[in-house]
Amino acid sequence: MARRMDGKVAVVTGGTSGIGARTAVVFVEHGANVVIAGRSVDKGEALADRLGENAIFVRTDVTVEADVKAMIDSAVGRFGRIDCLFNNAGSGGPGGRIEDVTLADFEAGFSVLVGGVFLGIKYAAPVMKKQRSGSIINDSSIAGSRVGFGGTTYSAAKAAVNQLTKCVAMELASFGIRVNSISPGAIATPIFASAFGMDAAAADASVDAVIKHFDKSLPLKRSGLTDDIAYGALYLASDEGSFVTGHDLVIDSGISVGRTRQEQAELFQGIADAIRDGTSA
Ligand code: NAP
Numbered sequence: 690m691a692r693r694m695d696g697k698v699a700v701v702t703g704g705t706s707g708i709g710a711r712t713a714v715v716f717v718e719h720g721a722n723v724v725i726a727g728r729s730v731d732k733g734e735a736l737a738d739r740l741g742e743n744a745i746f747v748r749t750d751v752t753v754e755a756d757v758k759a760m761i762d763s764a765v766g767r768f769g770r771i772d773c774l775f776n777n778a779g780s781g782g783p784g785g786r787i788e789d790v791t792l793a794d795f796e797a798g799f800s801v802l803v804g805g806v807f808l809g810i811k812y813a814a815p816v817m818k819k820q821r822s823g824s825i826i827n828d829s830s831i832a833g834s835r836v837g838f839g840g841t842t843y844s845a846a847k848a849a850v851n852q853l854t855k856c857v858a859m860e861l862a863s864f865g866i867r868v869n870s871i872s873p874g875a876i877a878t879p880i881f882a883s884a885f886g887m888d889a890a891a892a893d894a895s896v897d898a899v900i901k902h903f904d905k906s907l908p909l910k911r912s913g914l915t916d917d918i919a920y921g922a923l924y925l926a927s928d929e930g931s932f933v934t935g936h937d938l939v940i941d942s943g944i945s946v947g948r949t950r951q952e953q954a955e956l957f958q959g960i961a962d963a964i965r966d967g968t969s970a
Pocket of ligand 1: 702703704705706707708709726727728729730749750751752777778779780801828829830831872873874875876877878879880883
């Protein structure tokens, strides 16, 4: 297997679960040294132990500026540089009608989903500027550009991530730093069960059920898997993506593209039925 990240150093926030944990594994398999960041100490340390000397865990809450600064400092202290920052940490945010969302919940959602991305970029940028190279990848969502794929706060925050990505891509391009986003859709991870209020153990145990559901319901007739995003991130982090910046890489089985032929046929059949019923009445 050709190793696509040999000698590179990556920081992965939200590296304790789902997409981030799998991306950390894939990056190490491809020769990178990885800093796994997140709040769950047991999970983070267990993954770092499994990956050996090429990985460390740094307990990080991405809403806390001092934590994010320490995460970046730890990466440079241990591995000497940062070639990739994957701002992946996130959670579902509040659901419900707009009038029922509290300001505190709205701000908490933005703090993780946008503030965490902002802080990561703020502290990684000076390191990458000195190197005159780097790849920043922000985990967005198809909810950032389409309505109906997440709560209002989550969707608005992911839209902000898309624009933040483009603004910073243009600001940092002349330093050789690339800034892109990935918009996943329907990737089987604990995030759905967590958003439904389940505790961490139940959310972790929910993934197989989510896969079975998505295997039937998505256009490509299989669930999104964490590998699907990890390999998208690998492309953007590696030199293969060296001419790509300001881009949003959508990885979603096509669900944000539009209706499948079958869904369109059912819609049109409904219209035809309504016309027939209306004209025959
Ligand atoms: P997940 O398995 O629930 O993982 C979420 C990760 O974010 C965990 O590692 C969690 O770690 C971390 N996190 C949450 N709040 C944090 C905070 N304040 N500080 C540091 N880390 C924090 O979910 P996932 O599906 O892999 O989600 C990863 C990213 O993909 C998110 O940004 C999500 O919005 C995005 N995404 C996912 C999908 C999908 O279909 N799964 C679709 C679109 C976008 P700790 O609990 O240890 O802190």
